[in-house]
Amino acid sequence: MSTYKLNIPLTEAAVRELRCGDLVYLSGRVYTARDMAHLRARKLLGEGQPLPPGLGREGSALFHAGPVAVRSGDGWTLSVIGPTTSMRMEPHADLLPLLGVRAVIGKGGMGRTTRRVLRDWGAVYLAAAPGCAVKHASAVCAVHGVHWLDLGMPEAVWMYDVQSWGPLIVAMDSTGASIYDRVAARAKRVERRLVNGWLSL
Amino acid sequence: MSTQLDQPELLVPLIEEVIHHACTGIAPDVRVLLEAAAKREENDTARSVLLTMLENARLAYEQDKPACQSPGFPCVYVTYGGKTRLPDLREVFGTAMRRCTEAGYLRPSMVHPLTRKNSGDNTGPGVPNFELDFRPELDYADFVVSFKACGAELVNGVKVFTAATLGPNLAGLKKYVLDLVIKGRGIPCPPVGIGIGIGGQIDVAARLSRRAISTREWTYAHPDPEIARLEEELLEAVNALGVGPGGTGGRTTALAVKIMMSYTHTAIAPVAVNFHCWVGRRAGVRIYEDGRVERLFWRGQHDCPHTS
Numbered sequence: 001m002s003t004y005k006l007n008i009p010l011t012e013a014a015v016r017e018l019r020c021g022d023l024v025y026l027s028g029r030v031y032t033a034r035d036m037a038h039l040r041a042r043k044l045l046g047e048g049q050p051l052p053p054g055l056g057r058e059g060s061a062l063f064h065a066g067p068v069a070v071r072s073g074d075g076w077t078l079s080v081i082g083p084t085t086s087m088r089m090e091p092h093a094d095l096l097p098l099l100g101v102r103a104v105i106g107k108g109g110m111g112r113t114t115r116r117v118l119r120d121w122g123a124v125y126l127a128a129a130p131g132c133a134v135k136h137a138s139a140v141c142a143v144h145g146v147h148w149l150d151l152g153m154p155e156a157v158w159m160y161d162v163q164s165w166g167p168l169i170v171a172m173d174s175t176g177a178s179i180y181d182r183v184a185a186r187a188k189r190v191e192r193r194l195v196n197g198w199l200s201l
Numbered sequence: 202m203s204t205q206l207d208q209p210e211l212l213v214p215l216i217e218e219v220i221h222h223a224c225t226g227i228a229p230d231v232r233v234l235l236e237a238a239a240k241r242e243e244n245d246t247a248r249s250v251l252l253t254m255l256e257n258a259r260l261a262y263e264q265d266k267p268a269c270q271s272p273g274f275p276c277v278y279v280t281y282g283g284k285t286r287l288p289d290l291r292e293v294f295g296t297a298m299r300r301c302t303e304a305g306y307l308r309p310s311m312v313h314p315l316t317r318k319n320s321g322d323n324t325g326p327g328v329p330n331f332e333l334d335f336r337p338e339l340d341y342a343d344f345v346v347s348f349k350a351c352g353a354e355l356v357n358g359v360k361v362f363t364a365a366t367l368g369p370n371l372a373g374l375k376k377y378v379l380d381l382v383i384k385g386r387g388i389p390c391p392p393v394g395i396g397i398g399i400g401g402q403i404d405v406a407a408r409l410s411r412r413a414i415s416t417r418e419w420t421y422a423h424p425d426p427e428i429a430r431l432e433e434e435l436l437e438a439v440n441a442l443g444v445g446p447g448g449t450g451g452r453t454t455a456l457a458v459k460i461m462m463s464y465t466h467t468a469i470a471p472v473a474v475n476f477h478c479w480v481g482r483r484a485g486v487r488i489y490e491d492g493r494v495e496r497l498f499w500r501g502q503h504d505c506p507h508t509s
Binding site for chain 1: 318449450479
């Protein structure tokens with residue numbers, strides 16, 4: 001288990017070095033996208049239309065999150081921000097290469113399709129501590145802007161810079177490994193033993 | 202006698218205070234369990250995640266910010282006595298929610314379920330949800346506001362068991378709960394609280410499951426020893442699975458299992474399983490007929506340490 005400090009944009013080589021269980025601290029530009037932003041990005045890509053600036057940049061870090069944002073002057077500050085359930089974005093795994101994403105940050109993990117895309121395309125899934133929105137916001141140093149605010153505050157795409165954001169846990173790596181799958185397989189074995197015990201009482 | 206209930210200009214700020222308190226930290230009972238779990242946890246990564254959660258709860262208090270970015274879906278549990286005249290709850294709570302949203306304590310998160318259009322201020326038909334419980338003998342009214350987040354909601358389950366499928370030693374019921382925990386992985390933001398509603402028909406079981414984990418203290422055992430034993434057995438079984446904080450492994454998967462029960466028809470045994478994330482955001486007030494006010498699920502000095 002190693003600890004890495006990485007800068008965004010991320011290179012494929014850098015993320016391919018990471019293994020499940022490693023810890024990562026990220027610095028640089030991050031953007032958020034949840035269900036509605038993925039649907040809109042898919043629609044625009046399908047129609048051959050341009051994406052807003054910053055989306056689709058090679059080496060980017062995509063955060064499954066929606067902040068509590070507060071207006072300050074002409075801009076915004078992110079009061080708090082933390083991960084949302086990544087599994088909801090599983091149907092959009094195929095967008096990762098199209099968007100140039102090398103690191104997905106979220107909570108709860110993703111499924112089989114994402115695992116394959118991470119392996120073939122060269123990217124990782126990083127687990128952020130769930131429910132720790134004040135802690136995660138303490139790494140935010142500047143908000144660059146917001147796209148698609150018509151989708152509502154949580155579903156809009158927020159672009160901001162982080163400094164040494166972490167620790168984030170490498171939970172799915174580019175070899176096709178997933179901590180979540182490992183944990184579930186072990187849990188299944190424990191469950192079988194428990195159920196057999198109850199049945200034989 | 203006139204109380205806050207008859208005076209909206211007093212009641213609305215009081216409810217605002219409750220909402221603010223609920224969302225800027227975790228309830229004392231949840232904190233106690235989280236601290237105990239962090240001490241027991243043997244997996245280094247899991248322990249560090251639990252400590253980050255405790256640190257986050259402290260930072261929320263110190264910086265006066267929402268503990269989690271998602272306010273979840275709000276539900277107000279109202280328990281009231283025979284002489285209580287309830288005010289216009291939708292008006293009072295709607296106003297208080299809107300004000301707390303404007304102040305940045307609640308992210309505007311309520312949408313039309315089909316068009317997905319966000320109302321922008323956490324108002325909308327059915328928001329918040331009210332659960333009313335009339336107890337003629339009481340000389341007070343309780344208002345407990347619960348913000349239960351919705352990652353947890355994604356992995357809830359309802360199943361109508363029968364005498365046969367409950368299984369010997371309730372093995373069928375217990376396996377159902379474990380299956381949901383395993384399938385849920387990190388999605389419900391473990392360590393979770395698990396509310397289980399048993400009885401009635403599926404609507405009754407579902408309401409009981411949400412009420413159990415939203416209004417019962419997570420540190421208190423069920424008064425019925427048989428149910429208390431089932432809660433304990435399930436908690437131990439869930440924590441043997443090794444799902445861990447955030448779903449990345451460890452012995453701390455659940456902090457509490459809370460059951461509520463009602464009788465059901467002889468043909469069925471409906472069971473609803475309702476997950477609550479670790480961010481136990483709930484607080485309330487008890488307003489007596491003589492005007493006294495008590496705070497419920499309230500953090501005291503002891504629960505908000507100024508140092509780590």
